[in-house]
Amino acid sequence: MEAFTAHTGRAVPLRRSNVDTDQIIPAHWLKKVTRDGFEDGLFEAWRKDENFVLNRPERKGASVLVAGPDFGTGSSREHAVWALQNFGFKTVISSRFADIFRGNSLKNGLLTVVLDQQVIDALWELTEADPTAEVTVDLEKRQVLAEGVTADFELDENARWRLLNGLDDISLTLQNEPDIAAYEATRPAHKPRTVQA
Amino acid sequence: MGRTLAEKVWDDHVVRRAEGEPDLLFIDLHLLHEVTSPQAFDGLRQAGRPVRRLDLTIATEDHNTPTLDIDKPIADPVSRAQLETLRKNCADFGVRLHPLGDVEQGVVHVVGPQLGLTQPGTTVVCGDSHTSTHGAFGALAFGIGTSQVEHVLATQTLPLARPKTMAITVEGELPDSVTAKDLILAIIARIGTGGGQGYILEYRGSAIEKLSMEARMTICNMSIEAGARAGMIAPDRTTFDYLRGRDHAPEGEDWDAAVAYWETLRTDDDAVFDAEVVIEAAGLAPFVTWGTNPGQGAPLSASVPDPASYEDASERNAAEKALEYMGLTAGQPLREINVDTVFVGSCTNGRIEDLRNAAAIMDGRQVADGVRMLVVPGSVRVALQAVEEGLDKVFKAAGAEWRHAGCSMCLGMNPDQLAPGERSASTSNRNFEGRQGKGGRTHLVSPQVAAATAVLGHLASPADLSDARTPAGV
Numbered sequence: 001m002e003a004f005t006a007h008t009g010r011a012v013p014l015r016r017s018n019v020d021t022d023q024i025i026p027a028h029w030l031k032k033v034t035r036d037g038f039e040d041g042l043f044e045a046w047r048k049d050e051n052f053v054l055n056r057p058e059r060k061g062a063s064v065l066v067a068g069p070d071f072g073t074g075s076s077r078e079h080a081v082w083a084l085q086n087f088g089f090k091t092v093i094s095s096r097f098a099d100i101f102r103g104n105s106l107k108n109g110l111l112t113v114v115l116d117q118q119v120i121d122a123l124w125e126l127t128e129a130d131p132t133a134e135v136t137v138d139l140e141k142r143q144v145l146a147e148g149v150t151a152d153f154e155l156d157e158n159a160r161w162r163l164l165n166g167l168d169d170i171s172l173t174l175q176n177e178p179d180i181a182a183y184e185a186t187r188p189a190h191k192p193r194t195v196q197a
Numbered sequence: 198m199g200r201t202l203a204e205k206v207w208d209d210h211v212v213r214r215a216e217g218e219p220d221l222l223f224i225d226l227h228l229l230h231e232v233t234s235p236q237a238f239d240g241l242r243q244a245g246r247p248v249r250r251l252d253l254t255i256a257t258e259d260h261n262t263p264t265l266d267i268d269k270p271i272a273d274p275v276s277r278a279q280l281e282t283l284r285k286n287c288a289d290f291g292v293r294l295h296p297l298g299d300v301e302q303g304v305v306h307v308v309g310p311q312l313g314l315t316q317p318g319t320t321v322v323c324g325d326s327h328t329s330t331h332g333a334f335g336a337l338a339f340g341i342g343t344s345q346v347e348h349v350l351a352t353q354t355l356p357l358a359r360p361k362t363m364a365i366t367v368e369g370e371l372p373d374s375v376t377a378k379d380l381i382l383a384i385i386a387r388i389g390t391g392g393g394q395g396y397i398l399e400y401r402g403s404a405i406e407k408l409s410m411e412a413r414m415t416i417c418n419m420s421i422e423a424g425a426r427a428g429m430i431a432p433d434r435t436t437f438d439y440l441r442g443r444d445h446a447p448e449g450e451d452w453d454a455a456v457a458y459w460e461t462l463r464t465d466d467d468a469v470f471d472a473e474v475v476i477e478a479a480g481l482a483p484f485v486t487w488g489t490n491p492g493q494g495a496p497l498s499a500s501v502p503d504p505a506s507y508e509d510a511s512e513r514n515a516a517e518k519a520l521e522y523m524g525l526t527a528g529q530p531l532r533e534i535n536v537d538t539v540f541v542g543s544c545t546n547g548r549i550e551d552l553r554n555a556a557a558i559m560d561g562r563q564v565a566d567g568v569r570m571l572v573v574p575g576s577v578r579v580a581l582q583a584v585e586e587g588l589d590k591v592f593k594a595a596g597a598e599w600r601h602a603g604c605s606m607c608l609g610m611n612p613d614q615l616a617p618g619e620r621s622a623s624t625s626n627r628n629f630e631g632r633q634g635k636g637g638r639t640h641l642v643s644p645q646v647a648a649a650t651a652v653l654g655h656l657a658s659p660a661d662l663s664d665a666r667t668p669a670g671v
């Protein structure tokens with residue numbers, strides 16, 4: 001996965017709360033068997049409206065999504081993260097994310113940043129008034145910067161280290177193969193098996 | 198200090214714990230279906246990795262499968278491609294698969310428990326948020342994303358930060374007409390769709406202990422709709438009795454060893470939860486949703502709420518949007534909402550007990566004119582059991598459609614969908630915009646309310662039916 005150190009880009013202010021993953025990428029898109037090509041499904045229903053913020057010409061090429069609270073609730077579909085990435089978003093800022101969505105995003109290198117709603121309001125006002133305003137998300141400093149906004153954010157050290165280095169989860173875990181083998185050796189015999197080993 | 202049930206199961210699965218890192222947890226059971234697995238297998242292939250534990254992995258087809266004409270080729274090319282991809286992946290990697298047409302096929306969360314694979318004190322994952330269902334057995338079970346599916350396939354482990362714990366204590370006796378579905382809808386309305394976020398819920402208390410395994414699964418299933426990744430119920434006699442003799446339940450000495458372990462899986466008296474919610478069972482009533490998230494619900498006897506009555510601006514806004522989408526007006530009695538379609542099925546309420554409950558109400562009654570009722574068993578085994586009990590005949594005699602097992606109208610991914618503007622009473626778990634088909638409007642209900650609604654054509658509970666039965670019972 002791609003490393004994330006810092007990113008600067010224009011923003012899309014999305015004034016909606018409780019955006020569930022069905023809205024981010026509707027179920028019928030889940031039929032694809034690849035990891036790319038989901039950009040056209042992103043917020044598909046809302047994008048039918050030409051005034052929807054993502055459709056506005058001045059938002060073209062924006063890469064920072066500033067969303068309302070409880071972003072990514074509902075189904076665990078990782079396609080929601082791929083759709084955002086395929087569309088070109090590098091980072092999503094909200095005051096609250098659904099757990100599964102947040103886990104999925106960090107694993108795929110989409111940085112989800114939690115900030116106070118006050119800061120979100122400020123970012124909304126700024127980027128609505130001036131669509132060319134840039135927002136910087138600096139993972140090294142754990143800081144979001146924009147005109148008139150300087151906000152620190154938290155991210156657990158481990159997730160941060162992996163994002164900064166672009167490390168893939170599986171290779172990291174497989175470094176601990178002896179621990180896995182040792183655990184397997186002591187697992188009780190009564191545990192279920194789907195087939196005879 | 199004592200530990201909670203969730204903490205015990207968690208601790209028993211830690212493969213590696215290191216300062217500043219998430220715990221690496223061993224996964225006992227990995228369930229797969231066609232929607233969230235293709236990209237995971239893709240990843241394995243690209244990296245040249247095998248599936249580490251084929252003996253802890255099992256797949257079935259459910260989301261895309263039609264519920265009619267299942268012997269014909271699947272018409273939708275994309276659905277067909279997903280199913281074919283799963284079949285190819287399972288064949289290539291050697292994973293046990295129950296495809297459409299197989300006797301063990303069905304909704305993944307119905308199949309795992311009925312095979313006896315879901316057991317107390319195990320860790321269960323699936324690329325599907327309703328994996329929380331399996332927590333009804335005292336398993337730590339949660340939905341994962343596709344990259345985690347790949348991770349489990351490759352390593353049989355997951356690195357995870359330990360969530361906090363929340364007790365949801367339900368004391369007393371549920372009134373006669375109140376089911377597990379009503380209870381969980383009421384819980385979600387109370388704590389909100391974000392209320393369980395960051396927590397593993399443990400449902401406990403005398404009302405929970407009295408519930409059947411089916412009812413417990415209904416409750417744990419919807420933990421995710423309260424924002425929690427997992428919900429659990431301590432295993433007890435009811436759990437052991439359900440498991441004994443099932444295909445993959447332990448036998449002989451293993452059974453004894455298992456039960457001895459399972460009996461330790463109770464929250465210690467001196468354990469401390471990070472949060473607790475207490476609910477009086479006696480105060481509950483049949484519950485339905487009026488909005489577009491599962492927290493937007495109310496007792497059936499209530500009316501559509503007025504958005505202006507919400508103090509919180511974002512809740513008010515959400516309620517306004519929901520009423521617009523749902524085509525409802527504030528103050529309208531919920532009982533006066535007419536429906537076009539009734540759906541009985543899904544991993545929330547598609548098990549045998551649910552079908553029995555719905556059939557008991559349909560017996561000798563008719564589906565109202567202009568209403569379509571779909572009854573979709575959660576699995577082929579459930580269907581066979583229902584046929585053995587004659588439930589299919591009851592539904593058919595009432596004018597309902599008896600379908601083949603699958604996710605069906607729970608989500609708009611297979612031919613069973615609502616048309617734009619159509620309204621359903623559905624025993625599934627999500628009333629999100631478009632969930633049952635583009636523009637479709639969903640009211641979440643229990644199987645009993647679904648059946649009464651089918652008979653009367655408007656949202657109703659069995660109590661509203663007192664004289665609608667014709668004596669011609671099957």
Ligand code: SF4
Nearest residue numbers: 327543544604607608
């Ligand atoms: S029945 Fe519905 S909720 Fe359950 S697995 Fe299928 S689509 Fe998901």
